[in-house]
Amino acid sequence: MKRRDFLRAACETSLGLGIAKSFPGARELFAAAAAPPPAPGFQFADVTSLAGIKFQHNSGAYGGKLLPETLGSGCAFLDYDRDGWLDILLLNGMDWPEHKRQRSTLALYRNNRNGTFTDVTHAAGLDSEMYGMGVAVGDYDNDGFPDIFVSCVGQSRLFHNSGNGAFADVTKSSGLLGRTGFSTSALWIDYDRNGLLDLFVCNYVRWSPEHDVFCSLDGVHKSYCTPEAYRGDTCWLLRNRGNGTFEDVTAASGIFDSSSKSLGVAMFDFDADGWPDLLVANDTQPNKLYKNLRNGKFKDVAVEAGLAFSADGKARAGMGVDTGDFDRSGRPGVAITNFDNEMIGLYRSVRPGTYDDVSTAAGVGLASKNSLGFGCSFLDVDLDGALDLAVANGHIDDTVRNIRGNVGYAQAPQLFLNDGTGKFRDVAAQVGGGFASPKVGRGLAVGDFDRDGDLDLLITTNHGPAFLFRNDLANGNRGIRFRLIGKKSNADGIGAMVRIFYNGEFQSRMVRGGSSYLSQSELPVTFGLARRDRIDLAVVEWPSGRTEEFKDLVTGRAYEVTEASGIKAMPAF
Numbered sequence: 001m002k003r004r005d006f007l008r009a010a011c012e013t014s015l016g017l018g019i020a021k022s023f024p025g026a027r028e029l030f031a032a033a034a035a036p037p038p039a040p041g042f043q044f045a046d047v048t049s050l051a052g053i054k055f056q057h058n059s060g061a062y063g064g065k066l067l068p069e070t071l072g073s074g075c076a077f078l079d080y081d082r083d084g085w086l087d088i089l090l091l092n093g094m095d096w097p098e099h100k101r102q103r104s105t106l107a108l109y110r111n112n113r114n115g116t117f118t119d120v121t122h123a124a125g126l127d128s129e130m131y132g133m134g135v136a137v138g139d140y141d142n143d144g145f146p147d148i149f150v151s152c153v154g155q156s157r158l159f160h161n162s163g164n165g166a167f168a169d170v171t172k173s174s175g176l177l178g179r180t181g182f183s184t185s186a187l188w189i190d191y192d193r194n195g196l197l198d199l200f201v202c203n204y205v206r207w208s209p210e211h212d213v214f215c216s217l218d219g220v221h222k223s224y225c226t227p228e229a230y231r232g233d234t235c236w237l238l239r240n241r242g243n244g245t246f247e248d249v250t251a252a253s254g255i256f257d258s259s260s261k262s263l264g265v266a267m268f269d270f271d272a273d274g275w276p277d278l279l280v281a282n283d284t285q286p287n288k289l290y291k292n293l294r295n296g297k298f299k300d301v302a303v304e305a306g307l308a309f310s311a312d313g314k315a316r317a318g319m320g321v322d323t324g325d326f327d328r329s330g331r332p333g334v335a336i337t338n339f340d341n342e343m344i345g346l347y348r349s350v351r352p353g354t355y356d357d358v359s360t361a362a363g364v365g366l367a368s369k370n371s372l373g374f375g376c377s378f379l380d381v382d383l384d385g386a387l388d389l390a391v392a393n394g395h396i397d398d399t400v401r402n403i404r405g406n407v408g409y410a411q412a413p414q415l416f417l418n419d420g421t422g423k424f425r426d427v428a429a430q431v432g433g434g435f436a437s438p439k440v441g442r443g444l445a446v447g448d449f450d451r452d453g454d455l456d457l458l459i460t461t462n463h464g465p466a467f468l469f470r471n472d473l474a475n476g477n478r479g480i481r482f483r484l485i486g487k488k489s490n491a492d493g494i495g496a497m498v499r500i501f502y503n504g505e506f507q508s509r510m511v512r513g514g515s516s517y518l519s520q521s522e523l524p525v526t527f528g529l530a531r532r533d534r535i536d537l538a539v540v541e542w543p544s545g546r547t548e549e550f551k552d553l554v555t556g557r558a559y560e561v562t563e564a565s566g567i568k569a570m571p572a573f
Helices: 003-022 026-034
Strands: 042-046 075-078 087-090 107-111 117-119 132-138 147-155 157-161 167-169 180-189 198-203 236-240 246-248 262-268 277-282 288-292 298-300 321-324 333-336 345-351 354-357 373-379 388-393 414-418 424-426 441-447 456-461 466-473 479-485 497-502 505-510 525-528 534-541 547-554 557-562 566-572
Touching: 075 132, 075 441, 075 456, 147 198, 198 262, 262 321, 262 333, 277 321, 321 373, 333 373, 388 441, 388 456, 479 497, 479 534, 505 525, 547 557, 547 566
Parallel strands: 132 180, 180 262, 373 441, 479 557
Antiparallel strands: 042 466, 075 087, 087 107, 107 117, 132 147, 147 157, 147 180, 157 167, 180 198, 198 236, 236 246, 262 277, 277 288, 288 298, 321 333, 333 345, 345 354, 373 388, 388 414, 414 424, 441 456, 456 466, 479 525, 497 505, 497 534, 534 547, 557 566
16 A cells, blocks of 8 residues: 555544544444445345356467458357257357467356256257357247358358257358358347348448558557557348248448448337337447338438537447336337447436436446446346346456556456345455456346246456356345247347236336347346245336237246237246
8 A cells, every 4th residue: 555545544533433423323424434335135145056058169370360360259048949949059269270379269158957068069960160249039931940140251141940859050041141241249129110120230330350450559569559540330221021031131221331340230119109119339429319210211310319428528448338227217218239338328218208327326337437348238137127137347458567557467257236216336256156257358148048037147358258147036035927929029039028017007018129238138028026925016018019908917937929820928937
């Protein structure tokens, strides 16, 4: 400790004791301030090894400092075999062709229903090499089985689920062959509400190994470039024709924008008109909010909505993004992770279609200032009815400590617990399981893999292992889950809004693909209800326009809702 810090601490201690002697009740006030924060009511267990997850991400780094090597790959929770248990998909990079040392592929792990997983990558037909970045899972042909889109550096890939445990590469037959780029996050969205899932794909910058730019901090040694060294690229919107092929409607829909440098995307209904909108996180460029005009076209309204820039009007280095009604206003809020020294952007909807960045007031801003955030997700981790926020952190350059002594390459994830009033505190260090140990975090996904009713976390790291954290809830809180099956709507119910009502209160969730960073969380929605044993009403608003109501539902279990066919209770947790 430096001398001035020691003297300051001594002075503050003396001052505190003096106040405590002078004012009645001050001693108790100081004791309360010094008391440890309350226990979060749950613990995490790192069950990666126990579950049989043996995965190592390969960035392809060999010393050439190529831009994609910094960004990592994502992950997904999905039920690929439709047995009711969540499986795990981990994306991977590969060696650059000129520096081939090993073979690396993505990995698909089937849930054995006993806390363990089996690697079925080869049997599923997914053991092919690609420089994979992001993943989007959705049943684009409505056959009852989820399909997989993998965004890549180069040629992205589409895998059709045959329903027998295997996938077929349909990139060519779907019309996606030849569509190459530096593609990042992606999601499935029924933007025209015709019952068919369309595909939205983010692209970062115009980069290829042949056109790699030499960047250097000292003028001699090559370093990783910032995105400013490259031209931006447009995102893609690919419309599902309904015959297994896709039509590029990027320009016709108003999405085309070659200035974007997009890394994250989330869908939500920001203006509550019943049509899905798109929020894109851009790196060093303004974020985009594509308002669905309900006629096949979109309009960027991010500036008007207050989501394009930071509170001081600057474009930040947006990485991951998620949306959720964290203040229970009935309107979705927004979280966007950014570069270190920029803080997480936490945006509250002050009125329909307009947002304020409340990150500092909410306790998220300063706590994230020295972190570089990637994956992020809203989730009710303690099932108390208020959405919390999980964030995967990690820097892009392993020499950062030499440049900025207070910022490391591996960084601790953060778990911001919502106290129900819109205030958050980071409880990562309290939840155990090594969750708070520094990692070079990238992707993050949420899902209940062990079917115990609470939400677990999956995190990927760059050029490192993946981590599966099991949530062991101990506070006695209960939740309720809904899995939607569309008929006139798309089979996954993506875009449906679920609202629950009880004792004069309400909560809302949208069934969504994508969000976070390069990742896909489970499609079923989970509501936390503290100690309540039932809810008065659940309302499902389907993308088809149909609304259904279900009364007096018991908590502590999951429900399967089939459009126009009613609701079915699943076994209790």
